[in-house]
Amino acid sequence: MYIPTNPPSLYVLILWFTSFRWKQLSSQAPEFLSSENMETWLLVVVSACVCLLIRAIIITLTSSSHKSQARPRLPPGPPHIPIVTSVVWLAKSFSQIEPILVGLRAKYGPVITLRITTRPAIFVADRSLAHQALVQKGAVFSDRPPALTVSRILTCNQHNINSAPYGSTWRSLRRNLTTEMLHPNRIKSFSSVRRWVLDVLLNRLKSDSETTHSVRVIDHFHYAMFCLLVFMCFGEKLDEKQVKDVERVQRALLLAVNRFNVLNFWPIITRILFRNRWQEFFRLKEEQSDVLIPLIRARKCATEHRGGGGGDGGSDVVSYVDTLLDLELPEEKRKLNDEELVTLCSEFLSAGTDTTATALQWIMANVVKYPHVQQRLLEEIREVKGESREEVKEEELLRMPYLKAVVLEGLRRHPPGHFVLPHAVMEDVVLNGYLVPKKGTVNFMVAQIGWDPEVWEDPMAFKPERFLEKEKDFDITGNKEIKMMPFGAGRRICPGFNLAMLHLEYFVANLVWNFDWKVPDGETVDLSEKQEFTIVMKNPLHAHITPRI
Secondary structure, three states, rough: OOOOOOHHHHHHHHHHHHHHHHHHHHHHHHHOOHHHHHHHHHHHHHHHHHHHHHHHHHHHHHHHHHOOOOOOOOOOOOOOOHHHHHHHHHHOOOHHHHHHHHHHHHOOOOOEEEEOOOOEEEEEEEEEHHHHHHHOOOOOOOOOOOOOHHHHOOOOOOOOOOOOOOOHHHHHHHHHHHHHOOOOHHHHHHHHHHHHHHHHHHHHHHHHHHHOOOOOOOHHHHHHHHHHHHHHHHOOOHHHHHHHHHHHHHHHHHHHHHHHHHHOOOOHHHHHHHHHHHHHHHHHHHHHHHHHHHHHHHHHHHHHHHHOOOOHHHHHHHHHHHHOOOEOOOOOOOOOHHHHHHHHHHHHHHHHHHHHHHHHHHHHHHHHOHHHHHHHHHHHHHHOOOOOOOOOOHHHHHHOOHHHHHHHHHHHHHHOOOOOOOOOOOOEOOOOOEEEEEOOOEEEEHHHHHHOOOOOOOOOOOHHHOOOOOOOOOOOOOOOOOOOOOOOOHHOOOOOOHHHHHEEEEEEEEHHHEEEEEEEOOOOOOEEEEEOEEEOOOOOOOEEEEOOO
């Protein structure tokens, strides 16, 4: 059993309250300073101090006993000051913590402990240890830590695929997604929708390029991805205003998530100290429900009216909402309620839009920055397409190895998430000689693993050719060996990684096939980063775009 070594914050609160109350009563009632009252309060203070002292002695003796038995200890990490350290860590985003962890790795090794909450947070920056944990010991490392307050509210008490504890509810939700939406036949059924979204994207880029010398592309990427995922989610082609409403509420919550981290620290206190921020959080969540619930109910009514199936324009598609409306939670023996439907739809939209748009921008930024990459892509497409000027079709992507190499290199060099979602172990386990305690949080440093100089020559350079040589048959799942893990690995790997790869290859190929991409005069491509929901370009890509015909 893991025994924490830091006194509970409750003791600190007792001492603080005692001192505060002493001063308050003394100022309000001088008679309080009578010898009888003073003796009573002195007894309270002394008793609290004695409790702390006894507890410290017990912990010291227990620690000594454990050390004498050579019991594994937690991975090393920086000193911890109760309350103070937690506040400092919670006030930082992962992008702010990452460079600190890189420095700590040089000092403590590839496994590090930070005390962010009451449970130790363990960070793993080594690919072999990540493979050992996520693949070889996947059953033990497949749980999720209990959600913090803000996340628990957003996920309806962890009723979504990303945050659900390892068990029957998680298996049911994930199985529904993988078999009903991500099966190859189901993905193929949306090919006409991808063609429609491609036309939308190309037309928007062409129109913008005719009015400006420097096109900011990320806005068009976001809109296109939302058009695609909104259709897959709700089964209908929504008008531009509806799509932008969905995009607005989804991105508002995603971009504000780091601001809400501090609310997780003693919610009873933060509801007073950060009252306005709590109000902002609930306002954003309410706006999200106001936009998504009508779409869910409209789809339910339309499906019932048609007798099931059938999307926009008479197309026979099954949307994600259709599958959720038929789903029953195995443990609770009930259908999903409205808020749980919103949570799952939001997860589906966020996973397929923000991450894909972010990755697409990073890849196209390197295509613009390095003209030889664009030229080789164009030559490969011409070899497959010949004289045809039609779109690059999905089945033709299989004949374009350099295209796949460009996408893989983009994901290695610029993974949209530098950390996978936190894991938790279902029992005490030893990793690299250190204890990972039950319910302790385990984080895997995706970017650092993908930049390992022992695996990748010149790891910070953009070299797609590396995937045509030694990595010709590269396994993105990491089942045999982890060399990069932009989608995670093991049982909790992103279930939509095949769909994401298809979308990236399809849109990159057609963007290069339809337009010549150049750096605008007087500008540069800046590859510096910042964190929003994902790790994005600090200065969004601007490109001079010219139609090839």
